[in-house]
Amino acid sequence: MAFKRISPLTLDGLSKYFSFxxxxxxxxxxxxxxELNVADRLVNAKSDQGMTVQEIIGDNSLNWNADMLYRILRSCADAGIVEKVNDDKHFVLTQSGRMLTSxxxxHARDFLLYALGPLVTSAANQLPDIVRNQGTGSGIVRVTNGLNLYQFLSQPNQKHLSDIFSGxxxxxxxxxxxxxVENVDFDRFTTLIxxxxxxxxxxxxxxxxxxxxxxxxxxxL
Structure with missing residues (x-):
């Protein structure tokens, strides 16, 4: 089923919930x-030729599920991240897709990985219990064994996620x-902290x- 670029916010009835x-x-x-940094593999594809899944994977075919990657690319085409060239097998990055390169x-890739990543997703899933007053603390605290966001990110084993958060x-x-900068007058200052x-x-x-x-x-910090 092809996805339609229609926001569920503009729909009514059952279509609204299908769209969500x-x-x-x-x-x-x-x-x-x-997460798989596919944009970096696609960035050098020729605009009139694109790349196939096998060309994107290269010599690492044993580490990739080619069929699933193809499905991911088709969904990303529906989202305007990539576009098909010549046929359904060749893909190139759109201008929006290039924003996901390293x-x-x-810093679009960092924002994507943080906002849609497991930490924020797990925290958001705590909302029903928070609304019902079951347990204590924010969503982040509940999924990090009592740590707030900055305490969690400051742990040595969270350096990668901390870098993503900064981005x-x-x-x-x-x-x-x-x-x-257009709505606040900073012109009167000589030093800004x-x-x-x-x-x-x-x-x-x-x-x-x-x-x-x-x-x-x-x-x-």
């Missing part, structure tokens, strides 16, 4: 695409930074927009 379900399946497909300045926060800063500023994405946008600021300082 279909979009959840797309989320799983796009998350898998990002090191892309948008995700940078993506949020990049997305909302334009509105911030961003406390809890993460990678400094917010501050970088402010400094670029207000050259009169002489010093920018980021403080973060």
């Amino acid at each position: 379900g279909y979009h959840r399946l797309i989320e799983h497909a796009v998350y898998t695409f990002g 090191g892309h300045p948008s 995700a926060m940078a993506a949020v800063s990049i997305s909302s930074g334009k509105s911030l 961003d406390i809890g500023g993460g990678s400094g994405a917010y501050l970088a946008q402010i400094l670029e927009h207000y050259p009169s600021i002489e010093h920018g300082i980021v403080l973060d």
Whole structure:
């Protein structure tokens, strides 16, 4: 069944709930695409030729389920992450898909992996119990043995997730930074300190927009 690019928020009746379900399946497909870093394998595909699943997998065929990857790519095509070239077997990245490559300045992949990843998903699944006043603490606390988010991410064995979280926060800063610099007057300051500023994405946008600021300082743990 092909997915339709129709938000469930715009639908009514039974179609609304089917759409919620279909979009959840797309989320799983796009998350898998990002987690497996498929965009990095597709980024050099020729725009008029694309790549097949076998070309994407390369010499690691024993470590990949080719049929399932093909299904993932078709779902990602419905989501506008990749597009088919010439036939149903060749794929290229769309402009949106290129944002999921490693090191892309948008940090879109980090945001995707954090927002749709197991930690946030598990925490969200605690909502029914939270609403019923069963147990204590936030969703994150309930799935991390009593740790808050920052305590959990500071553990040595969570370094990878911590890096993803930092990238995700940078993506949020990049997305909302334009509105911030256009609606808040920072021109009267010569020094600006961003406390809890993460990678400094917010501050970088402010400094670029207000050259009169002489010093920018980021403080973060």
